[in-house]
Amino acid sequence: MTSAEASKMVAKAISSSLLLLIIFSSFSLAASQTTPEDGERQILLQIKEGWGNPSVLGSWNDSTAISHCNWTGIECSADGSVTNISLVNENITQPIPAAICKLKNLSILDLSYNNFASSFPTSLYNCSNLLYLDLSQNYFVGVIPSDIYRLSPRLTHLILSANNFTGDIPPSISRLSALEYLILDNNFFDASIPVELGNLSNLQTLWLAYNPFSPATIPSTFRNLTQLSFLWMSETNLKGEIPEFIGELTEMFQLDLAWNSLSGSIPAGIWNLKKLRYLYLFANNLTGAINIDGPIGVLGLEQIDVSMNQLNGSIPEEFGKLQNLSLLFMYYNRFSGEIPASIGLLPALTGVSLFHNSLTGVLPPELGKHSPLWNVEVHNNMLSGSLPEYVCAGGSLTSIVVSNNNLTGNVPASLNNCSTLAYIDIQSNRFSGTLPDKLPSKLFSLNIDNNRFSGNIPSIAESLQVLKATNNLLSGKIPAVLTGMSELLELHLGRNLISGQIPPGISELKNLSVLNLSSNHLVGEIPAAIGSLQVLKSLDLSINQLSGSIPSEIGDLRLPTLNLSSNRLSGEIPISLHFPAYNRSFLSNPSLCASSEFLNVPICKHGFRWKLRILLIVLASLVSLMAIVFAVFVRRARHRRSNGRVLPTWKMMSFYPLDFTESTILSGLTEDNLIGRGGGGKVYRIVLENHVAQIVAVKKIWNCRKLDSLLEKEFQSEVQVLGSIRHANIVKLLCCLWSTDMKLLVYEYMENGSLDRWLHKKWRVGEQIEEMNSDHMPLLDWSTRLRIAIDVARGLCYMHHGCSPPIVHRDVKSSNILLDFEFRAKVADFGLARMLVKLGEDNTVSAVAGTFGYMAPECAYSRKINKKMDVYSFGVILLELTTGKKANDGGEYGNLAEWAWRYLQETDKMIDAIDQDIKNPTYVNEIVFIFKLGVMCTSPLPSSRPTMKDVLQILLKRPCQ
Template sequence: MAPDPPFLPPIPLLLLPLLPALLLFSQSTAESEDKQILLRIKDDWGNPPPLSSWNSSGDHCSWLGIQCAVGGGDAVAGISIPSINLTRPIPSSICKLHGLTHLDLSFNNIPGPFPSVIYNCSALQYLDISQNLFFGELPADIDRMPRNLTDFILSANNFTGDIPTSISRLPAIKRLHLDYNLFDGIIPLEISNLSTLESLWLAANPFLPTSIPDEFGNLTGLTFLWMAKMSLNGRIPETLGKMENLEHLDLAMNSLTGEIPAGIWMLKKMKKLYLYANKLNGGINESIGGEGLVEIDVSTNNLAGTIPEVIGQLRNLSILFLYFNQFSGAIPASIGKLPKLTDIRLFNNRFTGILPPELGRYSKLANLEVDDNVIAGELPEHLCNGKALTSLIVSDNMLIGNIPESLGSCYTLLSLHIQNNGFSGEFPAGIWSAPNLSVVIARRNSLTGSLPNKLPRNLTLLDIRNNQFIGKIPSLAGNLRMFNGDGNKFSGELPANFSEIPFLHVLSLGNNQITGKIPATIGSLKFLNQLNLTGNLLSGEIPESIAAIPVLNSIDLSVNHLSGQIPPTLGSLKLNFLNLSYNFLTGEIPMALQNQAYDQSFLSNPSLCASQTLIELPTCRDQSISHTKISITLLILGFSLFVVVVALSAFLYREHCRSKSINHDSSAWKLTAFHPVDFSESAITRGLTTRNLIGSGGGGMVYRVSLRRKTVAIKKVWNLRKLDAKLEKEFEAEVKILGSIRHANIVKLLCCVSGPNSKLLVYEYVEKGSLDSWLHRRRRDHYRQPSLSWPKRLKIAVGVAKGLCYMHHDCFPAVIHRDVKSSNILLDLEFQAKIADFGLARILARGGEPETASVVAGSFGYMAPEYAAMRKVNEKVDVYSFGVVLLELATGREAGDGGDDEEGNLADWAWRLYKDRGGDMGKMVDEEVVGGSPEFREEAEVVFMLGIMCTGREAAGRPTMKEVLQVLTKLERGRGGVGEKCDGGELINGKRRFSKLAEERKDSELSFCVF
């Protein structure tokens, strides 16, 4: 018998009219309670500025990141506040929001161990705490998470140890994302028990080397499996073919061997298959059944055989990457009929036959890369039918015939690489009309035709050497970096508009029929690195303005009709190569060039002579000069020397007296301290002696002065009666920035001292000198200084990254250095890096908004292309410069070292080499420091890769310093990951995005994300 119901006293009739009001009061009380909890959470997080809308006034359901329950009053159901720079732990009060089902705190800086306070959020279904600073092991009782949890996203933190087996007891889990952490144990087999799982991300963790468990085939509900870069070996299990719902499989960058199981090729729902950068063999299965396949990337393996004709049935295929394998045979003609195919990369294989004639006819083909094969025949006519073709790379094959006229109307074209083939006929003139055309490389063919009157404005690289082009050299375009037209039939005079192409690095027009004089305007090419005009019909004198090109290191003007004297100032250049042979030059060779380094540089100039016996040329003597004239000349010289000595002595005496008077008159100096100091102005000024001078530059002299308790470095702005506006501005910028900065990796400005005729900056003294001297002085000056070990190099990289990250992300407004380079990175006794020389730094007036610099400042080899071209300043110019420093650390090369080719700097050399070797680092890293250590080599390769990403041509495609620091920090602590792009909800590895287009470094070709 059922028990009687409890007795409830009747509601008084008088209170019935008030019942709706009482219910409303109860609801508003709950609303008020959730609002108060949110305000308490905000306080616990330190009242971050982005949460300024969280205040006591207004409806809390309209606050930033707050979502209230639909149809459930004003109870808080969701909090989504990514990327607001939270730096404190998750408060326990967050679970007092009893209706909270969704919590997204990703892309913040929340520290500490796993936040077990979340166990108390009983209604929680979605948790995303990725991209934070959590560390330590996951708790063994992780199964205490809320029972309704479906999304558990912990990507890109610093979790270590094993993944606890109890994680397999989360009953409702659908998405488990543990990628890009530091898990270094084994992969728990128990994960295979998660029957509800739909998405599993384990990629980029340093797990112990292991094979993929066969049991994972039981995850039949899985749609997304990402296990890239996690030390997998052995074969791909056949059981994965049972995953009938699998749409996305990524096992890239492991050491998997054997063949790709036939069952994987036959998965009907498969859309994206990434198996690149393994050691797989075999070929592509004839029974491809996944008609839904959208992307296939099995590049960089040991796959062989032919491409099956059945691949033409994959009607949804848009990306086909098979490069760096050993495929052979013909490319199936059926590929040309695929309606959605946009990107084909088959380079570095053994393909023969012809290109499918209908390529581009039925799809909007954007990229075709088939270079480094043995393909014959002609280029298909329809490549640009879809008006989408941006890149055509067919170099190093056996192609013949004319370039299709249809390419002349392909206005989307950005890049054309057709070098080392047998193309002939006239180059289509319409190609030059493509508005965004950036790169044309057509060397070593038999092409004819002429260049347009003016090259396209966006063209950066033109290499058409060893063809049969005729006509005049056109007016050059403003963005041009390299023009190589050697071995053609160009005639006429050189254009005089060199001042309009200020960023040209290489000008090589040897072995043509160019006439006239070398224009004096050539001296305006301040970034010109190589000048080659050999084998032409040039006449007149060598313009003296050539000596004004500061970075010029190679000159070849041989086999011309040049006359007159060699400009004496030519000896001031630091030339690696000089050839003025076979001309009609006269007079004495400049003294700076009279040494054995140039003993073959002046051959067959009958009227040249030298006073040094090192050069095999006639000695400069004029027997007509009488002894009397010699005596008079010596007398005049002696008298002149006497006058100079007397004048100099008087000047030095006056300066000494004036300096002594000023130095001991403390009232003439004003000291402004930024840190506690225990010295006076006079102690500083007394140290400004020649004995203490340690360096000088464009901004002033630097002294090392030992005081009673410390040694300081003093930078003295040039002692002028009135400082010019530029130096005044540099001084004020340095004082303003450094005086406000407090960071261990930024050189400390102790104080500044202003005097009547000079200004002094007093820094902490950094004992070990500059990074530049440690990396390169040994090579330049044969200085017997020990090489920096790899751990020290990595430590230095982390230190500089911390300093720049602080400047970019923790200073408001952001601080932009603008001249990051190895000589501006100082090292203390512990090899801790400190960023120095902020004379060129600027503070952005509005955060995140580019500022136009009035003067381009910076150093060759370190300067971002948009900074030089557009004078646009934002944080990414520092990222580019730091990327060059990373390349210096990894390779041991200098920033201006472009190798044997004409590119001219380290960043271009690195991109070119990576592209040519397809990701195989080989000898790219500095053998002297990595030696035989596999660990050091792996770390150096990651730093090299990161340097490449930081030096991308498009600023938007470069990582932020925060992302760079995360990679380097992970690398220093253990192993890190680099190179993935966030593309919607999925991740595409950056290594796959490297292609033969790396020469242009387009943003679409290389993207970056850290997890």
């Protein structure tokens, strides 16, 4: 090889080397540009694929120029590394991909409020830099693994609440020594609370509430949690006394030990916790007096709730030194003595709930003068004196409940100008004098029953929904202005000295459901206009001096409660009122007669003109019947033939695997299969011709043009709710069918029908309801009723606390509780249900909905829906189960809830309230306990009602016989 050739080869080699170097450098540069940007981007796409490419992650798309740091739920550091994945309430169902831990700088992972249903994701052990992990409000199952300590040693927040974890909390969790927040509430842990939790010396917040732990005392090792500021252990099966060392946890800000079986007294050391703001000890077995030992004046307590215990003694005067105290809840105890006057001087006080004690003396004279007081509840005590003059001085008072005391004097004139006042309940006292000339403009409920008020009925606020003034000394005529109160739902003026006539303008009260004017001095005729009150459920005009005939229009109302006895009425009782249910509705009207024997009035003597009238009525009925039959025939003929046009196309949406078709359902919609009729349509029982001989219930929505819009919403609501939830105590919606003419909902069939049918001995045959004698229908024994109550509570608890967003039923009643062949109960009929938009946020509706007797009082004045409305309705069901009475069977008190409240005031008569069918000495104490729970659930104020979760736990932990 010549030197020239050699030089040429060297040059070529150098050139090739330079080219390789350039190419390598280019690849190196490209590689350097994909780290971490493109690398993390690709990892996120792997995660998306692992989750089945849900639509919510549509922005996670490699084809777009959008940086992955701007994708949904992603936050990055300055160099593009993913540090935070927050995908809350996105309906993700697939397990958490292991690829998530390839994001080496991931420090925050929040996947709460999704639908994960796997075991605990141990793949997260590889997320070595994780500081914050939130998997709450999902459906994770099984035990928490014993090697959970393998999570990041830097982890400060571990949030696993509201899942389905079982077994024990592994003691090894204490090896996560950096933990500051450990949130494990609302699961199914049933072993002992591990004492090793006391080793988490950095712990600031510990939530263990609502778990069925083995009964035990508060672990003594908890005294080592010196940084603890929030301890939540409600419903954790705690027993024994509150340990003295609680007073050593000086960082404690909130202490909640409610709904347990704690006993003994409150340790005095608690009052030494200078940072304590909220103290909840209600619903335990604590006894004794509250003893304060220490400088309570330096405490920052804002809320004290020691209600529903057995605490006695007097309320310490030292409470008046708690300058930050906002809420004082000490109801359902045995406190006696006077309410310290110093409580009226507290500058931050907003709420006082001291009801159901044995308090005496007067209310603090300056209560409300120095603070923005908004609620006072001191009912069912033995208080005397008058209402404080300054109770509304703070300009925030919305509610005052002082019923069932010995209060006297006039209502303070200052209440006239209390523009915020919405609820007044001062019944069953000894108030006297005249009422203010004009009531507060925002007042929606006024109850002054059983007092000594005199004078005329005052001008009523336009917003008033309920006026109860029974058993007073009111006189004069019913003012014309009263008939203009279009929002009025209940008007109770019985047992007064009211005179004059019933004004015809009463027909303007279109929302009126209860009208009681009994035991007065009314004269003249009953206005026929009353017949236009289409929502009226109870009418009592008895013991007056009313004359003339009974308007036939009243019979069109089909009133559940009607009493016109002891008047001077004359003539024939309209045919439309000839029902056995009215057999005592017309007594002591000597000039009344009827053509039926069961109304307890003389039989009318009719001549030729009467017979001719009857004949004309019969002929008219026959003509109408023929017209109806002809119209049905024509409609069916059009439906079948449609004049050669194509029959409506049916669409079907199923929520479970089905082995039947729409034609099977449609062929079963016959009169022979009709089993019921509801507000939204007819219900059929259809036996399917398949290999399992399945039976289904089919609800056919009415096809009425005037209701099309409303029923369309109802249909969509029911499908949306039932199609998305699964629970053993909620009826299954198998599928839905719809066409342009009709909508059908197909449910699982419940063999034993509704609770209403068994509890009130009613049997529906076709479209007729027959009252059944107990000899022909088995009785519901107490154990069955109690099991039904627990089943319903489980279903509602799941709707309120297990669904995201939570669901409010809005029409809970005994006829919407269905029973299977074993009498296990399921909640049904979600036509009125609404899914709350956000957790903890009320939704609004445009109209009052529900059923009389079951509707909470706030339904009348507020369009906002909330979970406490269902709690009220469930409370009515508890009262039905224990008393056997119907929801609207409250006699002079209007409804069952009001009647039950009266009975609770007379504990010596509690036994008389129990349904005779279940009055077994073995169960009496338990039945009385459930009766009281029903009364608690039907408290007029939503804030005084427990949650459904609380109610369920009370039922499960009811006292043994």
